[in-house]
Amino acid sequence: MKPTAYYIFETALGPCGIAWCEGERPAVTSFQLPDIDARATEERIARETGGRPSNPPPAIAAIVERVRRHFEGYPEDFRDVEVDLDGVGPFARQVYAAARAIPAGKTATYGEIAETLARPGAARAVGYALGKNPIPLIIPCHRVVAAGGKPGGFSAPGGLTTKSRMLAVEGVAWGLPPTLKSAQDLRRAAAKLKSQDPRLADWLSQPLSFKPNTEHSPYTGLFSAIVHQQLTPKAAAAILSRVKALFPGATFPEPGELLGTPDHVLKSAGLSQPKINALKDLASKTLDGTVPTAEIIVALNDDEIVRRLSSIRGVGRWTVEMLLIFNLGRTDVFPVDDYALRKGIAKVFGMPEVPSPKKALALGDAWQPYRTVASLYLWNVVNAEIF
Known part of the structure; x- marks a missing residue:
């Protein structure tokens, strides 16, 4: 078996890994696309190749730089890269x-x-x-x-x-709606939004961090959202912890397990009957496919996601819009039913009163397709007032 080495390196897409067979003419044997972090990327490529970590020889280092350039938006042609497909049919x-x-x-x-x-x-x-x-x-x-x-x-x-x-x-607008995945994505979108509406320029220059929580599936994300409804974060976290304790060994109860749990058991954890009804409807609609899997939801447009998920008992449009923003990172969500968002609009535009949802919606037309970005900064305006 040929000795193999690998190298982990950062790119605009995230931490990648490359492996090569060692020798006078090192050929690429494996490439690892970004995992959740550099450690996970390294664990995967080490497991798949059985190689050892190493600094890359000049030929591999040149490929690394080309990959970095590629992911920065300057497409490279990798057809000249020598690959080793030993064992491939x-x-x-x-x-x-x-x-x-x-x-x-x-x-x-x-x-x-x-x-x-x-x-x-x-x-x-x-x-x-x-x-x-x-x-x-x-x-x-x-x-x-x-x-x-x-x-x-x-x-x-x-x-x-x-x-x-x-x-x-590579310039192919394909398949999936655009999303905000990093601070770099947010900065780019904010810069474009400034040119669309200069009145937001000062506010868009304020420091803001944002990264969607992609760890939750639609089911677990909505499960948590339902529990949190109309409760303080501290009270909701306590109830959610007690609910999870009813299902040892699971981060969240599986839909089938939840449906098979008597209501009185769930009530003992602090859930109200309306929330039990909502959670069980969520479980039922997850099993029948109304609630998409994490793999499928990324390919659905915002309107389809709102249509599907707002059919769940106790889940309104605002709840789905929060999932679109904070779990999926969608770029053009404008939750005008959110009072804090409209309060931010009033502050930025010097309005004597908080605008109605209808008026806010009309104002936000100028911010498409970056209304999520506008919303994040408008919330930031209100948060700055509070703190």
Whole structure:
């Protein structure tokens, strides 16, 4: 077995990892797209390659710099990068060669790859091979989509969100709604918003940190939101902790477990009957697919998410909009029913009274498609007054 080394490095997309077989002509054996942090990225690439950490030799260091440049928005062509596919079968090698022929800024479907290989009807086999791709980006499986422009799959950390962001870097507006994932995303959106409405300029220059909590699935995010309704954060946290204690070994109760739990048991943890009803409706609608999985929700537009989730008992539009902003990081959400948001508008625009939701909505038309960013800064105005 060839000795393998790996290196972890930061990019605009997050911490990546690259592995290579050591020797006079090091070839890339594995590439790791960003996991939740550098440690998780390293653990994954170490586990998958069995390699050791090392500083990269000049040839690999040059690839690292090209990857960084690529993720900064200057697309690179990696077809010249030498890869080592030892252990990969002949069909997968053909699929990977076809994928490498797709230039940045373009996509192909699984079926089109199959046709290229003179294997019509092998679209599923193409998808399976790409799902096992050990060198994403350099073998650009993110450029292969399902028929009709549908997302298809993506097995790298971050799933379809990562796939969408990689395509966005290459100028392909595909698949998923834009999101705020980092402080850099927020700054870029704020800069564009300043040019759209100079009246916000001073407020958009104030320091603000924001990072969506992507750890929650739609089910767990709404579970927590329902428990917190009409309670102080401290009281809600205490009740949520007691509810979780009813289901040892689980971070949150599974939908089926929750439905099978008698109401009086849930009441003993401090839940009111209306909240029990809402949580059980949430569980039921999760099992029947109304509440999408974390993998599916990223591909749904905001209106579809609002339509689905507001059908849950006790879940209104405002609750869904908070999930869109603080869990999914959607860029153009404007929760005008939020009093604090409208109070911020009154402060910024010198209004004698807090505007109605209808008036606020009309004012926010000028802020599309960055109304989430405007909302975050308007809330910040109110928070600054409080503290």
